Amino acid sequence: MNYLLKKLLYILCLICTTGLQAQQLRPEVFSLIDLDYPGLEQVRSLHQAGNNTAAAEALLAYYRQRSHINHPDVDLNHVTIGKQEQQWADDALEHTFFVHKGYQPSYNYGEDIDWQYWPVKDNELRWQLHRHKWFSPMGKAYRVSGDEKYARAWVHQYMDWILKNPLTEVDKQQYELISSGEVKGDAENVRFAWRPLEVSNRLQDQTGQFLYFLPSSAFTPEFLTEFLVNYHRHALHISANYSDTGNHLLFEAQRMIYAGAFFPEFKEAGSWRKSGIEVLNREIHLQAYPDGGHFELDPHYHLAAINIFCKALFMADVNGFRNEFPDGYLHTVEHMILFYMNLCFPDYTNPCFSDAKLGERKEEQKNYRAWSRIFPDNRQIRYMATGGKEGSLPDHLSKAFPHSGFFVFRNSWTEEATVMVLKAGPQGFWHCQPDNGTFELWFNGRNLFPDSGAYVYAGEGEVMQSRNWFRQTRVHNTLTLDGRNLETTGSVCLHWQGEGEVQTLVTENPSYEGLRHRRTVFFVDNTYFVVADEAIGNATGEVNLNYQLCEGEVQIDADRLILLSQFAGDSNVKLQCFAEKGTTLREEEGWRSTAYRQRVERTAVSFNTPKKQGDTTRFLTVIYPVKDTAQAPQLSAKFTTKTFSDNRVDIEVKVDGKSRKLSCQWQKDLRFDN
């Protein structure tokens, strides 16, 4: 096909689609809204007189004057826009859409927008396109500059999206087939464009976009009816397709509260709000363990859950319905905040267990400031919100969260602190990784043993391979059999002693058929750690004890099983393993993901011991954080009992020749009903 013909076809196409995209007055809107709602008297009488054009004009005038509904996230008197958001808004004018931080620079979706464009087969790239993350920045750019081009582009893209992403009527079963990827072709697009999580995202963000663009001349009465009909369809879709559980369900419920509170004019608004509150109320008790931990065992999704619960409260507060949330809800949110605070390091970052993101101090501190508004009397939250200027620290240092299986050894709350956070919990929900027994260790300003992280979520081919690499048990600081992933994840805490000169944790995971892993950690003199790993059972094979440090130079002494970091600055570590004869040190592939699709190489090793049937394979590791490894002590350690015991561990450790007996005994399982 020659160029001119192609161009002609394109122009014809454009004329057709522009024609279709032209906004139409949607008379059905008058059956969706409650015309008896106070303030809509004129709309009702015009509609009843058969003049829908004038009724739509009156409806737009109503919304432009409406002042009794407040938005907790939008302050029209103080709209500001950051440099990056401005860039996203400007790029969007050319249809270069900011979809995902992991895929930069952003892709261009064509002059005639292709909403099915999928340049990399990562599900997130396809899903998140439908969150329209650039729409709110366009709204801010419009408000700040007053330039109508942003509003015109938004209206065009909004209508284009409606046209090209129809919601085919599918029953629940069919929707599940689409969701599972079994339905291909055009119907497959529904899986991405109409996944309830994405729908809820639009449901929330379009409340703000509505406010930003409302004064624009591009926001016509016809467009208003298109907007409201589309918005209504979104809320109905979630009502009928709430996710079964997990963080998705929380997001969806919170956003239904937004829909019901922000558009009370819809007939179903009250029931949307009620359903959102009911789901959050029910799920907060199902998804949070009694110790405050969220059941995906992922510190960042835990944080997201807190923020969801709080967002619902903020919307309630500014619109006067806080009383619809019971006290138990508030209490659990507060509990979850304190859980999170205990898990975090002095720089406000959280461990990157499971699919957790790292976060950064500024953003994390902002969270505490927001939480402080809901819990003004909580002095610990205030302490974190103000960086220690106000409020007070907890009266404890170390802390166990035995239901969700997080254990924190801490010697201080300052930057210089030594903090080990160990994860050994029950089977977690979707984002949880098979990493029982692993830990992160912070010392004097550095995370010496950061988790491998997540890198990517889910997709096809290479994307899935990358995800699976970062999820492997063997890329965590824990024990494996033949390098395989854990078959069973369900740790129990056998003993916890979180105070005094020698603090102790004993935890056990079923791990593999014929091999359970008992890990005992001694935190000695608030200074160093002795870790006893016992691989118990009849399984045979090679038992591997895996460790990975942060990036930087590490000297490896394979004969004496020593790792000696050479990191710049005053945070280093000496790690020495004491194991059975025949144990070898092997250098392994080591990576740490610092953000989505970003990773750095780092030192990883395994200590490997052949296991014969019936023997218990035992390892001792001394982990000694020091400012300068030239000053690191000479270490040795041994079990003082010849064989494994059901209810005790006895060790002798020597630091620069000085002997220390470490013993731990327990009477019974401290099993918690999860």
Ligand code: MG
């Ligand atoms: Mg991990």
